[in-house]
Amino acid sequence: ASADFIATMVHGKADSLLGAVYLATSALTSVAPAMNQAMWCHPATLDNIDTLVQRGVDIIGPGDGIQACGDTGPGRMEQPELLIEQLANRFTNGKLQGKKIVITAGPTREPLDPVRYISNHSSGKMGYALTAAAIEAGADVTLITGPVNVAPPSRCKVISISSAEDMLDAAMVEAKDAHIFIATAAVADYKAVSVEAQKIKSTQKTLTLTLEKNPDILSSIASAYQQLFVVGFAAESKDVQAYAQDKLRRKNLDVIIANDISRQDIGFNSDENEVSWIDKNSSTLLSKRNKTQLARDLIEKIATACGSE
Structure with a gap:
């Protein structure tokens, strides 16, 4: 105008x-x-x-x-x-009206020294698309996000974090009064045992790092808040269904969304994805589509599965 x-x-x-x-x-x-x-x-x-x-x-x-x-x-x-x-964002379909949803998105960064860190290729696009779709469905959404180059949707609470421990701390607080927890974040599995106070010099031909396991955010949330409907994501490069079903059982999840990261046309940094919806009784393929539409389809399935529709 x-x-x-x-x-x-x-x-x-x-x-x-x-x-x-x-x-x-x-x-x-x-x-x-x-x-x-x-x-x-x-x-x-x-x-x-x-x-x-x-x-x-x-x-x-x-x-x-x-x-x-x-x-x-x-x-x-x-x-x-x-x-x-x-x-x-001005329109809602009301399928999740009155529900609080906590969504984690993006990568985490585990510092090695003041300038270097361990991370991964997660763009955060899927988590941000799910956030927008949940807002459309009328939910009260909290987005806990690692460092990404995507603008967050409006009308949601945004908590920016860096490390896996930061994300766990924020998730434990926000999940207390939530109804649904969706973990799309690609959390670094390991962190440095010791973070150097000064920049590591590149004078040696080889460098040995000692790493330790990061806390398991998804298991921690599912264990601490059993009233939650918990949705996990599994990004696998082989035996996708088998690994995802094992993760579903081990972490006591309600649903896991699995995708094949070995494919170059979907997943990390792509605007499209193809996933399998896996629950304790069945597995359903959601064929390749734009992440915005996929997010809406997943939110609709989540609303139905947790009895909100």
Whole structure:
């Protein structure tokens, strides 16, 4: 929306089809401002935005950057992908209304010295897509996330962590009053026994590291909070079904979602995935699809499985 049309909305003018529709509708309304940075920063525009917010209009953006006129600053219309996400977040299907869900996502980082760490290739995309889908379903969502390059969905509580121990501490607190726990995070299995205070010098041809097992977040949560519906993820490179079913039993999970990380077209850093839904009685393949759609399908199955639908 231009600065001119935002002013039109504030003053209730119906001198265009769009202005008339805005005045006549009782539907939810969102506005994505798009204008020169000086126009956006002008007190008149900011006052108009405040007025629309007070009337319940959702303001998306604006973005910040180089503009068509050559100026740099706030005022750019947000990217279409972000607009779609923000608009989708305004609607809920109610399948998980009244439920608190805790979701872990992304990798963890286990420090070796002040500049180096052990980690993995997890992008966090699946966990973030599940977070957005759970919000759409009306859930109260807490996202516990390792370091990723994905913007978290709006309307959820975000807790940023680095190490596996950080994630466990946050999960134990947040799961106390939760109904569902979904563990998509790719947690590092091992950490350094001793973290060097100074940077390790690269003067030796070989380097020996002593590692110890990290705490098992999924088992800890399932054991401590038996009222939870617990969903785990298994990223395997071979014997996917067998390893996933063993993990389901050992960790006393309700469901495990298994995927084959040996495939280059799905999984880590990909926008698509193919998984198997495995519970104590059956296994169902969810064929390759966009992670956004897959997340919605999984949330629907979780809602049904835990009796929320």
